[in-house]
Amino acid sequence: MFDLALSICCSSIIFVIFKLYAVYKIDTLYAIITNYVVACSVAILFYSGDINPYQIGQKPWFLGTLLLGFLFILVFNLIAKTSQSIGVSVASVATKMSLVIPVVFGVLMYNEELGMLKILGIILALAAVYFASIKEKQITIKKSALILPILVFLGSGIIDTSIKYVQEV
Template identity: 60%
Template sequence: MIDLALSVLSSTLIFVAFKLFDVYKVQTLYAIITNYVVACLVGLFLYEGNVDVAQLTSTSWYWGPIALGVLFITIFNLMAKSTQVSGVSVTSVATKMSLVIPVVVGVAVYKEELSLLQIIGIVLALLAVYLSSQKEKGITINRKDLLLPLLVFLGSGIIDTSIKYFEEEHLTDQEIPIFSSMVFGCAALTGLIFIGIKSFKTPLRVNFRNILGGIALGVPNYFSIFFLIRALRSDMLNSAAVFTLNNVAIVMLSTILGILLFKERLRPKNWGGVALAILSIVLVALF
């Protein structure tokens, strides 16, 4: 449970960092790529073994970080585009609702069992995510704009499911730091290739503010994945419970910090979402 709590805290600090990007005019794309480089270096620092490229490429999971790294950058850009086209609320709901995918996979593929109260808790968690995310007057979306949120939903769910797959089938406790590091390293490489191509049209400018923003984002970003994988290895909770608690607790804590740090104002349905989040956490964790 400590690992899960630390993963939630780390993920929530990512939210705080993104909010501060607006305040200090940090360019998100460049900070994101810097953050992946920083996260990769943190993982290498924590890895106790020798970093042997030949040995790493001979592991059964070496292709995972490559695929996940590409997915990380792709989904980030889709989230940014979806936010611009469909709105913050729609994108937020699509991202957090994706917890359905790893929950279903956990039950169907890994034969995890859920009690009736846990199932009720997961349903309440989805409702809590929806209500908490409605910071605008209402969620409206044109049918033609459904593709972007749908891709964000599927992509986010695939990332979580893939992390569960590698944790279950391939990784040892000692390999978690280097696996996490390689995921971020591959994401950084993909991002650098992306901005390298983009720089042909728009010259690349190094900005110290973007670098600082990337450092502030990179450290909690690394630990959000590191502690999530460790939480999935725990025998206390199955993966369905872990993903549900992780997503709902992030929404709840982010909402609370938004009020305390950034003076965000919540509507009654947002408070209802927070209350449902607390109830769903109790049902999923204790039953």
């Protein structure tokens, strides 16, 4: 239970951190790249197996992971921009509801069964993204910023789908 609570807390706090980047004038791209370097360094430090950098590029998963790395940087930037310009709740809902995309992909590509419960879930997820994007308070949001939650939704869904696909290839 503790692990679940910690996971929820960490996956939620990232949206607040992205919002704070704007407050403290931290360049989001540099922060994300720095995080990648630190995470990679820690992984290499704690990995107990042998690492041969010359063979990594020859592995069948290499191109897929490069694409995923690029997508993560792109989507993290979109999440940051959404959190900063529209709000943390909008970015969070768009990210969480993107689970619709892997479900639809599973139905189309792996012939998974699509029951009424899944259809209802997809409709409710799409409605949640829409309604979370609407603000009750009168705040000024540029119309061009309204595309951001849609891009976050699509990007997060594509990442989740790609992870499953790359694991199976």
